[in-house]
Amino acid sequence: MSCGDPHETDCSEVLDHLYEFLDREMPAGEADKFKEHFDECSPCLEKYGLEQAVKKLVKRCCGHDxxxxxxxxxxxxxxxxxxxxxxxxxxxxxxxxxxxxxxxxxxxxxxxxxxxxxxxxxx
Known part of the structure; x- marks a missing residue:
């Protein structure tokens, strides 16, 4: 997926490592690049929000197993x-x-x- 706009960090890279970002498993410098990308790219921000919501739902529903x-x-x-x-x-x-x-x-x-x-x- 790509929004078609040029970014310092490519959309495909952001989406490939989205769960590392969500789980706070990436170095701070990389995370900062992702935050900047989300500020610039609404399709990636939307995907981030969706994945974040799914992660919260799974935690709430399955967190006790x-x-x-x-x-x-x-x-x-x-x-x-x-x-x-x-x-x-x-x-x-x-x-x-x-x-x-x-x-x-x-x-x-x-x-x-x-x-x-x-x-x-x-x-």
Whole structure:
């Protein structure tokens, strides 16, 4: 997306790094360039406002759910794969996290079952 007007920071760069700006995960100098861009570019400012509203809504509606402890590292790993252009697994991060939890439960259930069998055999 581009508004068609020349800017010091290109619209595509701003939109590519919008969540870094929203999450305050970029250096101050870069953030200042983005703020300046939003002052000049109403389409990007509108997109920023929309994404900010979505982020607040998600936080309000989903902020109380327990998140698997390693989910952040998995999400960041997936982001790095995408940025580097490497092949990305077909499962989403959430699908993989759910599958990992199910596998862990199955392993735990199998362990409990094996112990129960050993106990019954020794009795």
């Amino acid at each position: 327990d998140v698997p402890t390693d989910l952040r590292s998995k999400v960041m790993g997936r982001i790095e794969l995408i940025r580097s252009g490497e092949a990305v697994p077909e499962q989403t991060v959430m699908e993989q996290a759910v599958a990992d939890q199910q596998a862990a439960r199955q392993a735990q259930d199998a362990d409990v079952s094996a112990r129960a069998t050993r106990t019954a055999e020794s009795a």
